[in-house]
Amino acid sequence: MEKFTTLSGVAAPLPMVNVDTDMIIPKQFLKTIKRTGLKEGLFYEMRWTADGQKKDFILDQPAYQNAKILVAGPNFGCGSSREHAPWALLDFGIRCIISEDFADIFYNNCFKNGILPIKVSKEIIAKLMDDASRGSNAIIEIDLEKQEIKGPDGGTVHFEIDAFRKKCLIEGLDDIGLTLEKKSSIDDFENRQKDSQPWLHTAT
Amino acid sequence: MAFRKKAATPPPEPPQPRTLFEKIWDAHVVDRQDDGTCVIYVDRHLVHEVTSPQAFEGLRMAGRKVHRPDATIAVADHNTPTTTGAMDDESRIQVETLESNVAEFGVPYFDMNDPRRGIVHVIGPEQGLTLPGMTIVCGDSHTSTHGAFGALAFGIGTSEVEHVLATQTLIQKPAKNMRVAVEGSLPIGVTAKDVILAIIGRLGTAGGTGYVVEYAGRAIREMTMEGRMTVCNMSIEAGARAGLIAPDETTFKYLYGRPYAPKGGAWDLALGQWRRLPSDKTAVFDSQLDLLASDIPPMVTWGTSPQDALPITDVIPDPANAPDENRREAWARSLAYMGLTPGTRLVDVPIDRVFIGSCTNGRIEDLRAAAEIARGRKVASTVSAMVVPGSGLVKAEAEREGLDKIFIEAGFEWRLQGCSMCLAMNADRLEDGQRCASTSNRNFEGRQGRGGRTHLVSPAMAVAAAIRGTLADVRDFQ
Numbered sequence: 001m002e003k004f005t006t007l008s009g010v011a012a013p014l015p016m017v018n019v020d021t022d023m024i025i026p027k028q029f030l031k032t033i034k035r036t037g038l039k040e041g042l043f044y045e046m047r048w049t050a051d052g053q054k055k056d057f058i059l060d061q062p063a064y065q066n067a068k069i070l071v072a073g074p075n076f077g078c079g080s081s082r083e084h085a086p087w088a089l090l091d092f093g094i095r096c097i098i099s100e101d102f103a104d105i106f107y108n109n110c111f112k113n114g115i116l117p118i119k120v121s122k123e124i125i126a127k128l129m130d131d132a133s134r135g136s137n138a139i140i141e142i143d144l145e146k147q148e149i150k151g152p153d154g155g156t157v158h159f160e161i162d163a164f165r166k167k168c169l170i171e172g173l174d175d176i177g178l179t180l181e182k183k184s185s186i187d188d189f190e191n192r193q194k195d196s197q198p199w200l201h202t203a204t
Numbered sequence: 205m206a207f208r209k210k211a212a213t214p215p216p217e218p219p220q221p222r223t224l225f226e227k228i229w230d231a232h233v234v235d236r237q238d239d240g241t242c243v244i245y246v247d248r249h250l251v252h253e254v255t256s257p258q259a260f261e262g263l264r265m266a267g268r269k270v271h272r273p274d275a276t277i278a279v280a281d282h283n284t285p286t287t288t289g290a291m292d293d294e295s296r297i298q299v300e301t302l303e304s305n306v307a308e309f310g311v312p313y314f315d316m317n318d319p320r321r322g323i324v325h326v327i328g329p330e331q332g333l334t335l336p337g338m339t340i341v342c343g344d345s346h347t348s349t350h351g352a353f354g355a356l357a358f359g360i361g362t363s364e365v366e367h368v369l370a371t372q373t374l375i376q377k378p379a380k381n382m383r384v385a386v387e388g389s390l391p392i393g394v395t396a397k398d399v400i401l402a403i404i405g406r407l408g409t410a411g412g413t414g415y416v417v418e419y420a421g422r423a424i425r426e427m428t429m430e431g432r433m434t435v436c437n438m439s440i441e442a443g444a445r446a447g448l449i450a451p452d453e454t455t456f457k458y459l460y461g462r463p464y465a466p467k468g469g470a471w472d473l474a475l476g477q478w479r480r481l482p483s484d485k486t487a488v489f490d491s492q493l494d495l496l497a498s499d500i501p502p503m504v505t506w507g508t509s510p511q512d513a514l515p516i517t518d519v520i521p522d523p524a525n526a527p528d529e530n531r532r533e534a535w536a537r538s539l540a541y542m543g544l545t546p547g548t549r550l551v552d553v554p555i556d557r558v559f560i561g562s563c564t565n566g567r568i569e570d571l572r573a574a575a576e577i578a579r580g581r582k583v584a585s586t587v588s589a590m591v592v593p594g595s596g597l598v599k600a601e602a603e604r605e606g607l608d609k610i611f612i613e614a615g616f617e618w619r620l621q622g623c624s625m626c627l628a629m630n631a632d633r634l635e636d637g638q639r640c641a642s643t644s645n646r647n648f649e650g651r652q653g654r655g656g657r658t659h660l661v662s663p664a665m666a667v668a669a670a671i672r673g674t675l676a677d678v679r680d681f682q
Contacts, residue, residue, distance in 0.1 A: 016537075022627075028629075031298055080345050083343075164375075176371060
């Protein structure tokens with residue numbers, strides 16, 4: 001996983017509430033057996049008409065074609081657990097999403113892919129939404145170590161993030177590798193469970 | 205000076221009262237860090253073809269094995285056709301990829317010809333693979349279904365699927381506890397689906413975010429396991445990480461004798477432990493919602509979020525009356541997408557399609573409830589309607605009971621098992637602009653096909669709509 005330390009880039013505003021993962025990537029793109037190449041499907045039905053014409057979606061506008069940050073409405077990423085949603089965002093180049101709140105599974109999935117989801121207050125979102133709507137002149141900077149968002153006018157806001165998740169992002173850590181370091185605890189747990197709940201250890 | 209007796213050793217602290225969620229969580233902690241992040245053991249891992257290929261590929265790249273194939277079960281359900289026709293190439297490749305992965309990694313698999321094959325959340329309970337007190341995960345958000353058995357069950361992404369395959373654990377922080385109580389008995393014509401739609405209407409689509417919701421109260425206790433699964437299934441539509449219902453005699457009776465349920469002495473041992481799972485009487489919940497069953501009518505969604513649920517007797521709402529600016533915009537967008545006008549009575553909304561099935565309402569009891577309304581009636585000439593059983597065994601049982609004949613005589617198509625038009629990954633989908641009364645779980649834009657318009661209802665309500673040709677109140681048919 002690519003490390004996340006600092007990020008500087010254009011932020012695209014997407015103020016809609018309840019953007020669900022079906023919207024982020026519709027079902028026809030879930031038939032892939034790969035993680036890559038999913039930007040074609042990103043927000044597909046909002047970007048393309050049924051007969052294949054571009055709809056001038058925010059990420060297709062010249063100012064936002066290289067956006068690295070999404071400033072989004074509340075409950076972003078609700079619905080399905082499909083990790084294809086963060087894969088598609090990442091494939092487009094989005095490394096950070098800022099919202100009032102996120103759906104749990106999507107939020108979790110972001111961290112597994114080197115994407116930083118930031119939760120901030122409604123007031124801060126309103127300000128960032130304004131900044132983002134100024135287009136490519138408005139560069140937003142993120143410093144994960146300091147937990148700061150710096151707006152185009154130089155003002156900074158602090159954000160909260162779970163210490164463990166922060167560490168994993170900054171160091172680009174492989175979760176599975178970390179957990180496998182605890183193999184003896186897992187073995188102990190399994191041995192205890194075999195004694196106390198033997199029915200959980202009969203083969204499927 | 206008063207004589208002071210030497211202080212006696214204080215009596216041991218009484219055990220802290222715990223919720224059902226806390227009991228299951230505590231029993232599965234393998235490791236806890238100072239910041240509260242835990243490594244949690246996973247007892248059962250359900251795998252399907254859409255969210256697993258990249259996880260198996262990850263294992264292969266890192267040279268890792270599946271830690272416990274015996275705790276894992278795989279099945280293809282999302283892409284599979286509901287007719288005897290062939291799959292499209294991409295779907296076929298995904299199913300074949302699953303088949304080669306389970307063979308390579310030694311994972312048990314219900315293959316395409318196995319009569320037990322079906323929707324992963326239908327077959328788990330059906331086979332007794334879902335048991336009280338377990339932790340259960342699957343790369344699918346509707347894993348919350350299994351919470352009906354008092355199991356902590358939730359959906360995960362593909363990276364986490366890989367993590368569970370490799371380690372049989374997950375890295376998680378505990379959720380908060382919410383209790384939703386539905387007191388009293390359900391009125392005639394009102395089902396588990398109406399209850400959960402009413403709950404989501406009250407909580408909102410993000411109201412459960414960060415919580416595990418425990419459903420309680422007389423109406424829940426009086427539900428069958430099928431009804432409880434319908435309720436827990438849609439917990440995710442309120443944003444909750446999981447739904448839970450305390451296991452009781454109804455649960456144990458359902459499980460007894462199922463193929464993978466414990467047998468003999470192991471059953472007795474398990475039963476003793478399962479009876480201690482329900483939340484302690486004085487357990488503290490972070491949030492509570494109370495509903496009266498008598499206040500819940502048959503429900504239907506009008507918009508593009510599951511929270512857009514209203515009694516069937518109501519009218520399409522006016523964005524001008526929305527409680528806040530966010531919702532005003534969302535409602536206006538929903539109405540434009542749904543092609544609906546404020547003030548229209550819901551029972552006057554014409555429909556083109558009916559879908560009965562899915563992990564929400566594709567079990568035998570759902571088909572019985574639907575058949576009861578369909579018996580001796582005809583699907584309106586303007587409507588195309590289909591019934592898709594949740595599993596091969598549900599299909600076989602329905603056929604044994606003659607339900608298939610009732611549906612076919614009424615003008616429904618009787619299909620093969622699978623996820624089908626709940627998410628339209630196979631050939632079953634709505635055309636642009638078509639309107640569907642559906643027993644599935646999501647009415648998102650494009651969910652059942654690009655431009656398709658979904659109204660979520662119970663199985664009985666779906667049949668009522670099929671017959672009338674409009675959304676309809678099932679109580680008029682009883």
